[in-house]
Structure formats: C-alpha cells, structure tokens
Amino acid sequence: MKKQKNGAGGTSPAKRKGRVVRIFKRDFPLWVFVLPGLIITFIFSYIPLYGVQIAFRDYNPTLGFMGSPWVGMKYFKRFFESPYFVTTLRNTFILSIYSLIAGTPIPILLALALNAFKHKRYTKVIQTVTYAPNFISVVVMCGMLNLFLSPSSGFINKIIESLGGEAVNFMANAGYWRHIYVWSGIWQTMGWNSIIYFAALANVSPDLHEAAIMDGATKLQVIRHIDIPSILPTAIVLLILSCGSILSVGFEKAFLLQNPLNAGVSEIISTYVYKVGIVNANQSYSSAIGLFNSAVNAVMLIIVNKIASKGAGISLY
Amino acid sequence: MAKAKTKVSNKVKESRADKAFDITLFIILTLILIIVAYPLYFVIIASISDPQAVSGGDVTFLPVGFSLDGYAEVFKDTRVMRSFVNSIFYTTVGTCINLIVTIPTAYTLSRRQFAGKKFVTFFYMVTMFVSGGMIPTYLVVKNMHMLDTMWSLIVPGAMSVYNMIVARTFFESSLPEELFEAATVDGCGHTKFFFKIALPLSKAIIAIMVLYYGIGHWNNYFSALLYMKTESKYPLQLVLRSILISNEANLSMAVTTPEMQQALQEQQALVDLMKYSLIIVSSIPVMILYPFIQKHFVKGVMIGSVKG
Known part of the structure; x- marks a missing residue:
C-alpha cells in the first residue's frame, strides 16, 4: 500500500x-x-x-572580535559628544549634496547636447576627449590641481592675472576648497557619466522625432518633450542610488586635497575614520564612526526611494 | 499646390530657429571640449618646456623652449622606476586573479539550470549594500598576515560584484541556453563547454574586464596607503603621492647667500617640471591602451546598465 x-x-x-x-x-x-x-x-x-x-x-588584538570586552554604546556616545561630530557630519553633507546638485544635471545636459548635435564626427571627438579624464588616477588629479592652482606658476592664476585680476592662493584658502573638490570631479567624470544617458537617448525611436518635426516642433521642443522625458527614469534611478551613498563621498580625493589650512571644511567622516582607526590605532572608536556612517546611508537610500516612488512612481525595489 | 507651399515656408521658418540652435550647440560643445582638453594639453606641453618658463607661467599654447630635463629627472629617480615596475607587476598578477575569479562565477550565474543560482546571487548582492567598513576589513587583512605584501592589494578586491554582473549579463545574452543544450547532446559537460565554447565566444567581455580591473589596479592608491609599509614595495601611485602632493622631491638646502637662493629657485623650477613629466610617464600605460579601450568601455557601461 x-x-x-x-x-x-x-x-x-x-x-x-x-x-x-x-x-x-x-x-x-x-x-x-x-x-x-x-x-x-x-x-x-x-x-x-x-x-x-x-x-x-x-577591541584588543590578542582577544579578537569576540573576546574583547563589551562596552555597548560607549564609542558612539563619545563620537556624538566630540566636537568632530558636528564638523565632520556637516562637511560630509555639504560636500556630497553640493556634488549631487552640481554633478547630476551636467552629464545629462552633455548627453542631450551631443544627441541633438548632427555633426557625428565632431560628436565622436568630443566624446573621446571628455571620457579621457575619467581614467586619470585620483593622485594625479590632485597633483594636477596643485600645479594648476599654484599662485606663482599655475596657469589658472596666469589667466586671472592676464584678465586684470590678482593671483589667488586657492589651496591655502578654505573658502575655495569645496568648489575645487566638486568642479574638478565634474571635469573628470561628466563625459563618462553621460554615456548612460547617451545610450538611453539612442533608444528613443526616431519615428517620434520625425513625427514631431513634421508637426513643426523646433529642436528645442523636441528635446523638452521627447528627449528629457525619455531619460528621466534613468536619471531618477541614478539619483536615488547616489543619495544612498550621500555620506560616503570619496575618501581618497578629500584626503589628498587636505592640508592644515583647509581642515575646517575638508575633514569629512571617512577621513576622520582613517585618522582615528589607522593613524591613531583606535579601532573600536573608528569602527563606531564607520558604522554610524553606513547607517545614515541606508536611511537616506530608503527615504529618497520612498519619495521617488511616491512622486514619480520609480523605485529601486 | 497650397499644401506644398506651406510645407516649404514651414521648413524655412523652422530652419532659422534651428540654425540658431545648432550654432549655440556648437559653441557650447566647443567650449566644453576646450575646458576638458586644455588642462590635458597643458600638461603635455609643459612637460617638454624650459623649466624656468614653466615655473614662471610663460607656457600657454605652445611649448616654450625645449627640454627633456623633466623626463631625465623622472628616469633618474629610483623610487619612481622601482614603483613603476612594482605597479606593472601588481596590475598584471592582480588582473589575472580578477579574471580567474570573476569570469567562471559570471558564467555560472548566467546558467538558468544552475541549482545554486539564487543563493549565490543573494550572497553577492548583500555585499553591494552593506560592508564592514575600513577598520574591520583592515583587521581581517592583518589577521590573514597579508599586511605589507602584494596580496593585500590583490586578494581582498579580487571579485568586484559590479564587474561580475556586467560579465554575467553578457553571458546571458551571448550564450543562449539552447547552445548549451545542443552541446550537451553531443556529450559536452559544463567544463568543456566553458573552455571550448564559452570563452572563445567571449573575447569582448574579457577585454572589458581586463580594462576595468587593470585600470583599477593601476590607479589604486588607497589599499596601498592602508596596507603597504615598506617603501621598496610601494606601487607607483603611492610614490606619486609623495612627489606630487606631499612635495617630497629631493630638495634640502639651507638658503644663506643670494647665489644659493638662485640655485634653489632653479631647482624648484626643475622639480615643477619633473611633476609634469611624471604625470605623463605615469599615464603611459593607460595612454597606450586608450584607443583600444575606447571601443570597449562604452559597451561595458551599456551592458552594465541593462541589468536594471
């Protein structure tokens, strides 16, 4: 059975x-x-x-991850109470929101312009040139900034002087630091970041363009009513993703562009984590700061995703 | 007739507005081109100019004077030469390991019939969203006794999940399931299929991976900053940092007399010139690859973006 x-x-x-x-x-x-x-x-x-x-x-190296004595929120408290908490958090937020606001539209505009431009040979040249800086290492990038912005020999100051201005010691002035950081980043990545939008635009059916032109639309109208709506979803997804890493602005560049004169604006959470954990070898304190950083990132990602899914119906998950 | 007439007039009117648009576009794009290209061009012309002209800021559109002193200084610097060789070695070994780890994983995850597909994918997805952070990772590398060895630069990042997904997406579209089924009928297993059929058909994706990983290794300085302690093992980027950023070129003189000041100034000019030459020398491998890369990397970005 x-x-x-x-x-x-x-x-x-x-x-x-x-x-x-x-x-x-x-x-x-x-x-x-x-x-x-x-x-x-x-x-x-x-x-x-x-x-x-x-x-x-x-943390004690001889006792290991599990063996070290439990101290609860001690290090988080220490960070929240330290003067560095407000400074590094504010610097990190300002730097990354500035990068986001300035850095998001430019690749989109570049892609739109390249797509609308009819001279294909010239488009290729512009693409080849604008992609190139993406492959420059951070170290070389920062070295170039030091050279170009030098008050005595840098070509940027020579241009300012020839226009009748006075040479500026950019690197010694904390007020310029954020602009240097953000705009050099845009210079470096706008071409590369435009690829994805350019690809999205290439998928727009040419019939739509032809129909619009037949109906007497100008090129500007074609961009506004056809091109922009068609890359909006891509743009929103990328925006959500970059909001998720809002507190993880690149350690490398901030660290390399840092000097005692601009430490007030250039000390961000990740550079502080490095100094506490590696230079001062206070691993537990440093990990606490790092964990706080990741937690804020996760919360930001969830919030922005909520906003985007309510507002535009686009969500990551 | 009337219809044709309106069409013609329409076309004229439209082309006037559009002509203005085209000209504006041309000007904007040319401006962008200049903004991006000029700094790169400037490095090249400065590197072959006269040291005094460079430090005096006289170089604008064409090289002033001609001197290869900067390059001579770069090649005389043993730190630069040694780390250049180190970097080539790390990049080659590192990229090979990257490929050995990434390509088979990507192939496996592209096979629909693979029973562990869900589990393995989830295993990797988790690492894209959460990470232990700088210090716990450092401690693991330390406990693995990898500190101050080349393995610390290569092994922890051997698998980039992003690159793996790009490769997986490529395999999914270029190696249809039917192809494998047909091969199975002829008695071909996964191993044979992978080496005899999948790999030869995937040269494009292998090229993309070599470029992504290779440039990553060549430009990487953060891991070296964390993990490398011995100067003779430094990769190029770390030496570049000490010369370009921390200004540790070999300059040490007490300035007492005007003559010495003059000499110091000349030496400072030479150091500046050397920096430009150094930037060029350090970019040579990437510059050689660039025309070749350019064909592939756009494709890489596209494949990556398909994953949605």
Whole structure:
C-alpha cells in the first residue's frame, strides 16, 4: 500500500535522491567555478561584517572580535559628544549634496547636447576627449590641481592675472576648497557619466522625432518633450542610488586635497575614520564612526526611494 | 499646390530657429571640449618646456623652449622606476586573479539550470549594500598576515560584484541556453563547454574586464596607503603621492647667500617640471591602451546598465 502511494505520488525517496545526486553531478563543475569567489567574498566581506561588532567592544588584538570586552554604546556616545561630530557630519553633507546638485544635471545636459548635435564626427571627438579624464588616477588629479592652482606658476592664476585680476592662493584658502573638490570631479567624470544617458537617448525611436518635426516642433521642443522625458527614469534611478551613498563621498580625493589650512571644511567622516582607526590605532572608536556612517546611508537610500516612488512612481525595489 | 507651399515656408521658418540652435550647440560643445582638453594639453606641453618658463607661467599654447630635463629627472629617480615596475607587476598578477575569479562565477550565474543560482546571487548582492567598513576589513587583512605584501592589494578586491554582473549579463545574452543544450547532446559537460565554447565566444567581455580591473589596479592608491609599509614595495601611485602632493622631491638646502637662493629657485623650477613629466610617464600605460579601450568601455557601461 505504502509503496504504491509513493509510486502514485510521482517520485520515490530513492528516485528523488537519485535526481539530486544527478543534478549535483551535472552542476559540480559549476560549483567549482563559483567556489574561489565565494571564499574570497566570505573572508573579505562577510568576516568584516561580523567584525563590525568591535564598534560595541573595546577591541584588543590578542582577544579578537569576540573576546574583547563589551562596552555597548560607549564609542558612539563619545563620537556624538566630540566636537568632530558636528564638523565632520556637516562637511560630509555639504560636500556630497553640493556634488549631487552640481554633478547630476551636467552629464545629462552633455548627453542631450551631443544627441541633438548632427555633426557625428565632431560628436565622436568630443566624446573621446571628455571620457579621457575619467581614467586619470585620483593622485594625479590632485597633483594636477596643485600645479594648476599654484599662485606663482599655475596657469589658472596666469589667466586671472592676464584678465586684470590678482593671483589667488586657492589651496591655502578654505573658502575655495569645496568648489575645487566638486568642479574638478565634474571635469573628470561628466563625459563618462553621460554615456548612460547617451545610450538611453539612442533608444528613443526616431519615428517620434520625425513625427514631431513634421508637426513643426523646433529642436528645442523636441528635446523638452521627447528627449528629457525619455531619460528621466534613468536619471531618477541614478539619483536615488547616489543619495544612498550621500555620506560616503570619496575618501581618497578629500584626503589628498587636505592640508592644515583647509581642515575646517575638508575633514569629512571617512577621513576622520582613517585618522582615528589607522593613524591613531583606535579601532573600536573608528569602527563606531564607520558604522554610524553606513547607517545614515541606508536611511537616506530608503527615504529618497520612498519619495521617488511616491512622486514619480520609480523605485529601486 | 497650397499644401506644398506651406510645407516649404514651414521648413524655412523652422530652419532659422534651428540654425540658431545648432550654432549655440556648437559653441557650447566647443567650449566644453576646450575646458576638458586644455588642462590635458597643458600638461603635455609643459612637460617638454624650459623649466624656468614653466615655473614662471610663460607656457600657454605652445611649448616654450625645449627640454627633456623633466623626463631625465623622472628616469633618474629610483623610487619612481622601482614603483613603476612594482605597479606593472601588481596590475598584471592582480588582473589575472580578477579574471580567474570573476569570469567562471559570471558564467555560472548566467546558467538558468544552475541549482545554486539564487543563493549565490543573494550572497553577492548583500555585499553591494552593506560592508564592514575600513577598520574591520583592515583587521581581517592583518589577521590573514597579508599586511605589507602584494596580496593585500590583490586578494581582498579580487571579485568586484559590479564587474561580475556586467560579465554575467553578457553571458546571458551571448550564450543562449539552447547552445548549451545542443552541446550537451553531443556529450559536452559544463567544463568543456566553458573552455571550448564559452570563452572563445567571449573575447569582448574579457577585454572589458581586463580594462576595468587593470585600470583599477593601476590607479589604486588607497589599499596601498592602508596596507603597504615598506617603501621598496610601494606601487607607483603611492610614490606619486609623495612627489606630487606631499612635495617630497629631493630638495634640502639651507638658503644663506643670494647665489644659493638662485640655485634653489632653479631647482624648484626643475622639480615643477619633473611633476609634469611624471604625470605623463605615469599615464603611459593607460595612454597606450586608450584607443583600444575606447571601443570597449562604452559597451561595458551599456551592458552594465541593462541589468536594471
């Protein structure tokens, strides 16, 4: 009876087992293929995640992640009460919102302009040139900024002088720091960031353009009513994503452009994490600050995604 | 007749507004071109100009004088040369490891029949949204005894999830399931299919991966800053930092007499010139690859954006 029932149910346990074994045998090479990546990712992404708990402990290398004494919110409190909390948080927010507001529209405008421009050869030249700075390393970029902005020999000051102005010591003046940071970033990435919009524009059906022109639309109207709506979804998704990393503005560039004269505006959370954790070797305190940073990022991503999904019906998940 | 007439007049009117538009567009784009290209051009002409002219700010559109002193200084600097060789080595080994880890994973995740697909994808997705942060990662590298070895620059970042997804998307579209099924009928397993059919068909994506990872290694300075301690093992970017940013060129003289001041000024001019030459030298590998890269990277961005 029992046996029969199993038979009626389709697969017997033995058969099912046989199938699992067969599938595993078939997929075995695939498991070998994914194994190295899994191991490396486990060690260098998952163990650090587990190690984040040192933010709540007094980390001691000999005792390890688990053995170090639990201190709860001690380091978070210390950070919230320190004068650096307000300074670094404010600097980070201003810098990244400034980058976002100035940096988002420019690649879009560039893509729109390139798409509307009919001389294809010249378009290619502009693309080739504007993509290039994206491959300059941060170190070289900052070195170039130091050279170009130098008050004695930099060409930017020479231009200012030839226009009748006076040479400015940009790097020694904290007031210029954010502008230098943001606009050099735009200079470097606008071409590269425009690719994705350019690709979205290439997908717009030419029929739409032709129909609009037949109806007497000017080129500007075509851009406003056809091109912009068609890349809006892409733009919003990218905007949501960059809001999610609002507190993780690049450590590298801020760190390299930092000097004692501009530390008041250039000390951001990530550079502070580096100084506390690596230079002063206070690992627990530093991890607490880093964890706070990630938490704010996650909250920002959720909030902005909510706004976008309510306002424009576009959501990441 | 009337219809044709209105059409013609319409066309004339339209082309006037559009002509103004085209001219404005041309001016804006040319301005952008100049803004992006001039600094790059300036580095090139400054690097071959006379040191005094460079530090005096006399170089504008064409090289002033001609001197390769800057390049001579770069090649005399043992730190630069040694780290250049180091960087080439790290980049080559690192990129090979990246490929060995990334390509098979991407291939596997592109196979619909792979039973662990959901699990493995989720495993990687998690790491895109949360990370342990700088210090816990540093401690893991330290506990693995990788500090101050080239492995600290290569192994922790061996798998970039973003790049893997780009490659996976490529495999999904270029290696349809039917192709594999046909091969299976002829007695071909996954291993054979991967090496004999998938790889030869995927030269484009391999090129994109080599470029993305290779440039990443070449330009990377943050890991080296965190993990490398011995100067003889420094990659190029770290040496560039000390010369270009921290100004640690070999200048040490007490200035007492006017002659010495003169000499110091000359040396400072040479140091400035050397910086321009150094920027060029450090970009040579990327510059050689650039024309070749350009064909592929746009494609890479497109594949990456398809994932949605």
